[in-house]
Amino acid sequence: MTTSRAERAFNYTVLAIFSVIAAFPLLGVVWLGLRVRTTDVMGIPVPTGASFGAIAEAWQRGHFATYLTNSAFVVVVVVLVAVLLSILAGYALGTMDLPGGNALFYLFLLGLMVPTEALVIPLFFDLRSFGLDNSFPGLILPQIAQSLSFGTFWMRAYFRSVPGSLIEAARMDGAGSWTTLWRVLVPVGRPAVVTMIVLIFMWTWNEFLLALVIMGSREDLRTAPLGLSFFQGQFVSDYDLLAAGAGIVALPVMVVYVFLQRHFIAGMLSGALKE
Amino acid sequence: MSATTGPRPDEESAARATTATASVREAARPSGARPPGAPRRIGYLYVLPALLVYAAFLLWPLLHGAWISLYAWDGLSVGTFVGLANYVEVFTDEELRASLGHALFLVLFYAVLPCLIGFVLVAAMSRARVRGLTFFRTVLFLPQVVAMVAVAVIWKWIYAADGPLNAVLGLVGLDRAWLGDFTFALPAIGLIGTWVEIGLVMVLFMAGVQKIPMELYDAARVDGAGPVREFLTVTLPGLRRELSVALTLTTVAALRNFDLVWNTTGGGPGTNTRVPAYQVYNQAFSEGEVGLACAIGLVIAAGVFAFNVGLTRLVEGRR
Incomplete structure (x- = not known):
């Protein structure tokens, strides 16, 4: 089929305009955060220099070293445990014909539709009665539970897509269900596992409401987004510092996104798909 | 300290499950010549660790929240059972009703506006394949991965x-x-939502359009269809599923926008940008109305659920 030059030009124009809209605020952060200096050349501001001054100042005054470390710790534990448990549960629900397996699956699926807003208040009081408020386990365990919904849904879908002959061949070779899972199915399913890892990483890193409620009164345990929120309350109109802080908090996820964007997009768009 | 002791109970239970799994397998092997696909009790052991964490930290709080929502409770003293009074208050109290109204208003900006713009643009683009799609997709989707704060x-x-x-x-x-x-x-908050969601919508629709067979467009043109007829008979039916997914994702985002409201306006000026998600926190920790806060949280959950199921049925025309 032929498409006219005009049609193609229209397409690129639309995409370019919306790309600029999407990128503009983020470029603004870089511009402010790096304190770009400009001189006017015939009325057009041309960048002549930049500095890491604002980033260094925000880093120090916002205690971002502590907050990023806290976030990294929380993310690593949540991802490791949630991924391990999701693979195990998804394997059983996807390949083994368990009585009641479907009911269990829908029970996990329910969590995909339960927003944090409906959980956070009872969670806070439950955790407090066990002395787990304002502690890492108190923030980590609920996030593992929330991640298990997507994880189990996602891994079950992968395990169901594996040809039965592959599992059968492993069984013929004398592999038990445990060996079949880790020696055959997980290595073959690496793309699915990677998608799950990056999504749980992003959701956990970006989580705000849970962190606010559970870590609200322990400044030294704040995660990066929570730290940024308090930081912006403190430096209301120092936009270069705020931009630097926002950049620091957003950067880790954006770096991973640039390399693995396919996984992010595929996973986030299919998370909404029900069977 | 707590940092290192924190995850241990979990790892232990996982490890226990592992050894338990192994021993059960050993025991099962002699009689293990089952036909493939037959019920395998060992499967429950694989599900167990996930189910325990999920039940303790998601299902239980959900039920507990439903229980609390039946009480007038300030979080400290003993609560009084009030039945469904908190739910009645969610829909009758002037400020809370205004919050619900704000949420619906934001749906226009988060869901309706991006889908309208995205749909028209992508439909107009559908007749030509685009090079460099990966680059545009990466940039358009970028707002989705940035922390809301x-x-x-x-x-x-x-x-x-x-x-x-x-x-x-x-x-x-x-x-x-x-x-x-x-x-x-x-x-103004709504437009931030539009900015966040429009990329997602366009990426979704562009992927959908690529899947519509070119032959359908050729056939429509042979039949003498203009751009409008082509849109109505080829593009629109072809994008039903994507439209349903886009509306669901963006509507849910509109209902759960605590992060954005808290960090831009804090609900102000006055109470003008207070949304239900904000009220959950506000009622529980500022007003001391924990039961009411739980009721609002569950109303949001019900809204999310209703939109999920309703939109899928409506747009995809299932049952």
């Missing part, structure tokens, strides 16, 4: 009295303190 900080700068938006609008005398304005604060 960071998005809020960025947009506070854009909307600031001396920010870039006012610099442009000031030229025609339309500058104002957007997020502090009684009329414009809520739409």
Whole structure:
């Protein structure tokens, strides 16, 4: 089929305009955060220099070293445990014909539709009665539970897509269900596992409401987004510092996104798909 | 200290499950010549660790929240059972009803506006394949992966009295303190939502359009269909599923926008940008109405559920 030059030009124009809209605020952060200096050349501001001054100042005054470390710790534990448990549960629900397996699956699926807003208040009081408020386990365990919904849904879908002959061949070779899972199915399913890892990483890193409620009164345990929120309350109109802080908090996820964007997009768009 | 002891109970239970799994397998092997696909009790052991964590930290709080929502409770003293009074209050109290209204208003900006714009643009683009799609997709989707707190900080700068938006609008005398304005604060938050969601919608629709067979367009043209007929008979039916997914994702985002409201306006000016998600926190920790807060949380959950199921049925025409 032929498409006219005009049609193609229209397409690129639309995409370019919306790309600029999407990128503009983020470029603004870089511009402010790096304190770009400009001189006017015939009325057009041309960048002549930049500095890491604002980033260094925000880093120090916002205690971002502590907050990023806290976030990294929380993310690593949540991802490791949630991924391990999701693979195990998804394997059983996807390949083994368990009585009641479907009911269990829908029970996990329910969590995909339960927003944090409906959980956070009872969670806070439950955790407090066990002395787990304002502690890492108190923030980590609920996030593992929330991640298990997507994880189990996602891994079950992968395990169901594996040809039965592959599992059968492993069984013929004398592999038990445990060996079949880790020696055959997980290595073959690496793309699915990677998608799950990056999504749980992003959701956990970006989580705000849970962190606010559970870590609200322990400044030294704040995660990066929570730290940024308090930081912006403190430096209301120092936009270069705020931009630097926002950049620091957003950067880790954006770096991973640039390399693995396919996984992010595929996973986030299919998370909404029900069977 | 707590950092190192924290995850241990979990790892232990996982490890216990592992050894238990192994021993059960050993025991099962002699009689293990089952036909493939037959019920295998060992499967429950694989599900167990996930189910325990999930039940303790998601299902239980959900039920506990439903229980609390039946009480008038300040979080400290003994609560009084009030039945469904908290739910009645969610829909009758003037401020809370206004919050629900704000949420529905934001749905226009988060869901309806991006889908309308995205749909028209992508439909217009559908007849030509685009090179460099990966690049555009990566950029358009970018707002989705940035922490909402960071998005809020960025947009506070854009909307600031001396920010870039006012610099442009000031030229025609339309500058104002957007997020502090009684009329414009809520739409200003809504437009941030539009900015976040429009990329997602376009990426979704572009992927959908690529899957519509070119032959359908050729056939439509052979039949003498113009752009409008082509849109109605080929593109629109072809994108039903994507439209349903887009509406679901964006509507849910509109209902759960605590991060954005908290970090841009804090519910103000006055109570003008208070949304249900904000009220959950506000009622529990500022007003001491924990039962009411739980009721609001469950109303949001019910809304999310209803939109999920309803939109899928409506748009995809299932049952």
